[in-house]
Amino acid sequence: MSDLHLCRVVRFHQLGGPAVLRLEHEEPQPPQPDEVQLRVEAIALNRADAMFRRGTYLEKPTFPARSGFEASGVITAVGVDIADFRIGDRVNVIPGASVARHGTAADWLTLPARHVIHRPFGLDALQAAAFWMSFVTAYGALVEHCRLSAGQ
Secondary structure, three states, rough: OOOOOOOOOOOEEEOOOHEEEEEEOOOOOOOOOOEEEEEEEEEEEEHHHHHHHHOOOOOOOOOOOOOOOOOEEEEEEEEOOOOOOOOOEEEEEEEEEEEEEEEEEEEEEEEHHHEEEEEOOOHHHHHHHHHHHHHHHHHHHHHHHHOOOOOO
């Protein structure tokens, strides 16, 4: 981590529209035994980000809250218990981690390795960043809300 200093992080300290977002700086945290650290290459913005910021999402923010559900990046450090990832691996952050704590709108990100997967083959950083939430959104609308089942 000697080449890391302060990184940019998008946070908000109150509910509201885009005007509540603030660009802040913090020292990247080294990974815990079950975590990975990555340099973020791209993030995705979607409806869930706006809902979280307004306090209407499943997870409610605790302030100050970070922003961002999805990202792609390159692993820069791994915790001692991590065997599936190596420094230099290109990865995706998949929805599921606490966005208030592990929001992806940042230069660097440290989060539990269970919320990271290897980047799908053939996708660049921009494509990979926006890949997962679109499927979760469609699944929620079709299966959970409309009760669509196999064969329909």
